Amino acid sequence: MFSSVHLVLGAFLALVSLSASAQSGPPVAPPAGLSAGADADASRRLLGIWAAEPVFGPSVQGELTVFREGALWRASIGGFEVPGRLEKSTLTVTLPGGQGTFRGKVGADGKLVRGSLQFTRRESNQAVGLYARVPMPGPYVYRAPVAEPDGWTTASLKDVGMDPAPISALMQRLLDLDAEEGPTAKPLVQGVLVARRGKLVVEESFHGFDKERLHDLRSASKTLAPVLVGTAIEQGAKLTP
Structure with missing residues (x-):
């Protein structure tokens, strides 16, 4: 079985192409039973310094292709090919050179329906x-x-x-x-x-x-x-x- 999903990586190494269903679907409701305290704790975890640096001429750029061959997942971009790791319904692909990590949700039909590029938390002295x-x-x-x-x-x-x-x-x-x-x-x-x-x-x-x-x-x-x-x-x- 072979399937693939194409995502565009721009000059700032931002994965911006999501599936149409992910962009146009209804808002996701919060999990049932989420208390106000838990919601406040989740908000506090977002506080801090988050870093994303624009780079002129990134060493990894172009179209990111995520594909599946049987039970194996791989991704290719800019001449590099790296393996993906699927745990339950979450697919993780670490880009070459430590330039980011792509995480996507895999639907029951085996199609990648939603993904994002993860940023890193920094201290003020970093x-x-x-x-x-x-x-x-x-x-x-x-x-x-x-x-x-x-x-x-x-x-x-x-x-x-x-x-x-x-x-x-x-x-x-x-x-x-x-x-x-x-x-x-x-x-x-x-x-x-x-x-x-x-x-x-x-x-x-x-x-x-x-x-x-x-x-x-x-x-x-x-x-x-x-x-x-x-x-x-x-x-x-x-x-x-």
Whole structure:
């Protein structure tokens, strides 16, 4: 016997395709005899920090196919094939690389009717991206950027005649926002870079970002691209449409 169900895994590794019956069916009533106290306990278990991170170019992406061959269940995605484990009516498939676990309910007819991708609970000192930096750091200490073969010459603030005190105060303010206003306080600054006299003198990242991680610029690139092209033309670059 062979049957399969196709689910779409988007750029954020979210399983969003459910069966039509699962989407359009009537609301599921709570179990009979569920007391108000038990309901409150269940609600309290949902309190906390739950993490889901958008990743540019996930290593596992594409269409997730869950199929059955006799009593065996398997799933394939992005060139990987992993086994599934069926316990009673719950099918569990762990995605490659620890990128998530799919759990689905299997109906009496052997068809997958409902599924979800499980998230992981995090403590505050593990919530990278939610806070400016984790674990919560002590007082900010300025350090000159590390020299790398990326075309930038680095130097310290004092090397280029800048006072480190205002820069340190700004960085400390960004770190203090979490303690004063809670996570995701505004402004949400992902990085601060300062260049003076052709040298990079400040390079600080926040909320899980670093120099290797891409930023989602959206429409900001519409402004930046013409400025860069105009500057290049002004400096003598021979560019044509």
